[in-house]
Amino acid sequence: MPVLNTVLRRRILLIYLTVCLLFYALATLASLDRADAWGERIATSLVAIGLLAALPRPTVGWRYRVALFCGCTAPPIALISHTELAAQVWALIPLILIAVFVRSWHRTRTARVIAAALGIGADVGLVIAPAEAPPLWLLMFPVCIMGIAEVIGLLHAALLDVAHRDPLTAVWNRAGLYRELADLLPRARRRKDPLAVIVLDIDDFKSVNDRDGHAAGDTVLTELTERWTTQVPDGALVTRLGGDEFVIVLTGYDESRARALAEALSGDGPIHVSNGVAVGAAYDPAAFAGLLAAADRDLYLAKGNKPRPPADEAPAL
Structure with missing residues (x-):
């Protein structure tokens, strides 16, 4: 992968992991006296591990895979312990963000498989969590994750594709x-x-x-x-x-x-x-x-x- 792509991909992944770390850390601090915060604690640990893996340059190979795995698994785990529906709604945001990231930087088939896995993980979290989610949410969460990732991620992927093609002949540059x-x-x-x-x-x-x-x-x-x-x-x-x-x-x-x-x-x-x-x-x-x-x-x-x-x-x- 060209150096410019590696740098840009790493920067976006670092932003995502940093935002998630703050997001889950604040949720953990706000729930120190509550037993239902264990999901956020695990999610905080996962994104911290992912952040440590992504920090060295260039973020490629096994370190990139570790960072991406942590970024993908933390949001569904955070869903599992919630007792309030409002927390489940907020938990949808990181799932959408990581799905868009994957759709932007990875092959279409790979990105769709990961988006589907995120959707399934979200449904599993909704079913296991103490908060009783409306049945329609089991359809809404995967549709939001995969639909938004496809729309926004496809636009990003198309822009990247254009940047990597010769403008006259349309073959690769x-x-x-x-x-x-x-x-x-x-x-x-x-x-x-x-x-x-x-x-x-x-x-x-x-x-x-x-x-x-x-x-x-x-x-x-x-x-x-x-x-x-x-x-x-x-x-x-x-x-x-x-x-x-x-x-x-x-x-x-x-x-x-x-x-x-x-x-x-x-x-x-x-x-x-x-x-x-x-x-x-x-x-x-x-x-x-x-x-x-x-x-x-x-x-x-x-x-x-x-x-x-x-x-x-x-x-x-």
């Missing part, structure tokens, strides 16, 4: 590539799939802009990326690194299959495209960077061996 790799690399490691990196570079692209104008160059880029996205398998990452350089990342391809795909992507049309390929077990960002550098070297070797077209055969649209 560099930041989007590394965000997607955060899911693709662990999945490839679990399956022991090789990782293939294909770098594509349009030959003499400057001549297209100089001869036909930048609008023509933009058309070349969009038409090529539209073709590439239909040629690559599902799950492959098509990325514009900048200018006329693109990279495609996919799993499960050995070198011979990756080179065959690279040649198919280069095509034989009037626009000449060079390609470079590298395949390996790059299961972490540092190893992936090395694989990308190897594909770049292969690209420039290919470009050095490729004869340049004569001046009267410059690329045409």
